């Protein structure tokens with residue numbers, strides 16, 4: 374097993390490791406996602422993928438990362454995809470000139486409820502970003518529910534910026550759920566801006582207006598429940 378990162382959990386001081394996993398771990402990931410989803414109060418914050426969908430992503434250039442505790446049980450997972458010119462490429466949802474073949478999509482992340490608060494989402498994000506960079510990809514994308522402050526905070530701390538707000542993941546019985554589309558250009562560390570505005574987290578209408586005027590979401594404050602938009 375290829376260990377990409379190892380450490381000690383902040384809360385329980387238990388040793389953990391982050392490993393890259395193959396197709397034979399997909400079922401375990403699906404089980405962990407089911408476990409996490411069962412407990413969620415706001416189910417629309419997290420749209421699950423089927424085992425077939427995850428397998429297809431992994432066979433098509435994606436990668437799966439798992440966090441294992443000292444008993445080698447999976448306590449968190451994250452997978453990424455390389456959608457190329459398919460309709461799933463989130464570059465289609467933003468107004469930026471992007472080579473579709475340079476895109477990695479950060480797909481789902483979950484942390485087992487008993488292991489929350491150890492920054493495992495941020496840790497697997499760092500691992501996935503390093504992986505994408507080593508493989509020569511330039512752009513990272515992901516979606517986050519505008520209400521999911523925990524995930525939004527972690528993703529934006531990794532340098533991803535809000536570029537769009539729209540409904541995604543429509544099915545026959547649902548016209549989609551609201552999602553921020555976030556983006557990071559691995560080659561650009563600092564983004565310049567002339568104007569900054571701090572907006573209430575709940576004011577999605579104003580955020581949509583600002584995005585349409587060319588602003589991007591730059592940072593989120595979990596304490597003040599605000600997002601800073603810049604242009």
Ligand SMILES: CC(C)(COP(=O)(O)OP(=O)(O)OC[C@H]1O[C@@H](n2cnc3c(N)ncnc32)[C@H](O)[C@@H]1OP(=O)(O)O)[C@@H](O)C(=O)NCCC(=O)NCCS
Nearest residue numbers: 418419481482483484488489490491492493494495523524
């Ligand atoms: C989003 C998620 C991955 C974050 O987990 P994490 O990496 O353990 O979160 P953090 O370590 O950053 O937690 C920071 C704080 O928020 C709390 N927190 C994190 N997720 C929380 C949640 N869903 N509900 C309530 N509190 C939560 C932590 O307990 C911690 O509190 P503390 O500082 O008082 O100890 C996790 O909540 C989760 O699996 N959610 C369900 C699936 C999901 O939404 N995935 C993201 C979209 S794909």
